[in-house]
Amino acid sequence: MKVFCIIPALNEEKTIGQVIARVKPFVDEIVVVDDGSSDSTVEISAKAGATVLEHLINRGQGASLETGNLYALKNGAEIVLHFDADGQFVPEEINDLLKPIIMGEAEVVFGSRFLGRPSNMPFFKKNIIMPIARLVNKVLLNLSLSDPQSGLRVFSRPALEKIRIEQDRMAHASEILYKVSFYKLKIKEVPATVIYTEFGQSFSGGVRIVKDLLLAKFLDN
């Protein structure tokens, strides 16, 4: 099956080359969506053998993933994987993530940071933010996921054809979950290791996600 890996990147020249080299053995094509980097992310990615799509100006992670998704669908992808450019995911675990789709057990797979694999997640995030997010998912979306905000996802082609990401910034993670729930797609969670390089979403980032989601309610697209 033709597997595409989408890596959104913004000024990731330090890690992107290594990430591409390590992911390459597990997928058919790597698509780096450069989101207006001012460093050498584009050159390094191209040199490492990835297809590079360039956003002329910064549009956000959600927008980058959607650009990659559309490219993958257009070019015959059968499975699409979302991966991070900063080296926080472990490429050697990709096969575990693809397996449920290949075996027909699921249409969407999420890598979960809470299923036993080691993680150095900051205390506040692990014990305060994540339980709240989990509760929100359960109440609003009726989704019982151990990892409510996973950025490590795999989609089967039919599933991805249904999910259009309209949230350009960080609210895309919640939007994807909403659409997965809306279309009643078959989900599976697979344990994933996450190496924290920095603290990720700040509190103000969380507030912005909520704001984006509320504004979207008033917009007809």
Added chain:
Amino acid sequence: MFQQAIALIIILFFLARLIFLKRKKKVSANEFIFWLIFWFLAGVLVLSIKWLDRFVADLGFSGSGIQILLYVAVVVLFYFNFRLRLKVEKMDKDITKVVRKIALEDK
């Protein structure tokens, strides 16, 4: 009386600016009509402040007419701010569409 005169002078100043800008073709017809009605309405309200006081008292508010006008103005401003945010958000999405199209071209 004195305050009313000052308010009217300010309104007249903005009206004059508006007409000046219209003559220089710096405001569109729609924009011109909107602001013309806006300042005209402001002028009428300033002139009928006594009536407004009574009207507001009849409605059961304890404040004076001018205070109620201020409250209404804040509400209207919030509404415009909200509209503006929606518009910016829409433009943001349109920009993404353009950027994406360029990124995907010839790929």
